[in-house]
Amino acid sequence: MTVPTDFFQFHTQIRLRMKSWRYHFGVLALLLRFASSATLVLAQQSGERSVSPVQSAFEIFTSPDGVFRFKYSSLLLRCTEQRHEANYPGLWVPDSCQAYTPVCDEPGIQDGATLVCVAYSKAKFKDYPTFNAATFSVAEVKRAVTEKECLSGSSDWGLGPGVRGKPVNINHVKFKLFEINDAGMGHSLNGRIYRTFHGNQCYQLSIRIASTSSHVFDRPVKELTQKDWSEVNGRLKQALDSFRFLK
Secondary structure, eight states, X not given: XXXXXXXXXXXXXXXXXXXXXXXHHHHHHHHHHHHHHHHHHHHHHTTOOOOOHHHHXXXXXXXXXXXXXXXXXXXXXXXXXXXXXXXXXXXXXXXXXXXXXXXXXXXXXXXXXXXXXXXXXXGGGTTOTTEEEEEEEEEEOTTOOSHHHHHTOOTTSOEEEEEEEEEEEETTEEEEXXXXXXXXXXXXXXXXXXXXXXXXXXXXXXXXXXXXXXGGSSSOOOOOOHHHHHHHHHHHHHHHHHOEEOO
16 A cells, blocks of 8 residues: 655654644743743842742731821731720730730830730740730820920830930931830840830830740740741831831
8 A cells, every 4th residue: 555645744744843842842941940040049149038928918007197107017916905094004905915014005104105006926926935925016105295205215114234215217217215124923024115206296116025934834835946036026127117207
């Protein structure tokens, strides 16, 4: 039986086309791999790291009077004050906003009122009893009616040997930084408080972290690593660094 010449020509064309497709698909695959590698190198050179959508998401808080705004990680929880009695710290929810030592406001609450408070969720460290709470808050200090009174700090703070009234800038606004610490019954509070006098009002930005000494437990307990503490502090500082006055 004789096979038509046209059949051989057709078969040859098919083989050539398949080779061509394989070649183009191979080139496309190489280009995609090169593009992926180039993106990774650029990210590494710029110091960027891949983060999940949850880690990179932010919430924005703007004060009801439109005076200030800041953004905070979605890993932080917005705190709500449930009860407030004169000259006493308020009761804040959820539980991440509470500790043995108040973290959303302070014992000398007659100094002012907390306008907003956000807290690092305790859920991540539920098996770490030494971690109590960590917050960022903004307050208005009503008793300080002059710039001098505002920037002098408060007599209610437990000031240690750290910073007292150090000038700092946050988004081109001058603040005075005070480092506070308090301890008792195995519990401790460490904080950084930033004060500024703006629009004839005294504003106070605070980062507070409350913890419990591991020595108060009758058995060894899990404690946060340096990396864990850096993560907590980093999230709170993101909120601080984004704070700005709008008017």
